[in-house]
Amino acid sequence: MKHNNVLFGILAILLGLAVIAFPLISVFIVSDIVAIGLIFIGIWLLAQSVVTWSESKAMSILALIIGIIGVIVGIGLFGKVLAFSIFAGIIIYLGGIFLIVSGVISLISGKGNAGRAGGFLGIVLGILYLIIGVYALNPFYLALLIGLWLVLTGIFLVLEPNPEVPAPKTE
16 A cells, blocks of 8 residues: 555656646646536536436436536636636635634634634634635646645655554464
8 A cells, every 4th residue: 555655646746746847738738627527527417417307306406507507617617727727716715715714613612722723723724725816816826836736745645654564463
């Protein structure tokens, strides 16, 4: 298992360095992969809406609506790096806002030091998300953020300690 982590870690580091070296090409490729994924998921949900109609009309309608949205967003993102960057920035902003709101709630209603510390951490992380969201709106910086994340993830995978395997018991 450790060998897989090292292999995936090295691959993540190399991929991260490639993303940092070629930021706009990387964001273009990622945006197209995400767009194709959304289109396929949307088509699958449209098919599921037909299949589930006899069982649950509400679930069928929900699958239909989400499927249509998925196909439309996927088509809208395909080949449009700026649209993908704006989409990523909005998602990061929403995550930051949710972290800040949950942090304030935990800070106010949290019991003991753990509750207050969790609330404070949520607020700090939410503010960091908002700052990163500003950079994610620019495709160049979005690629750098993705590349940095890949490099750091790869380093953590390579440096992950090997779990100790207990020795067999002898009597």
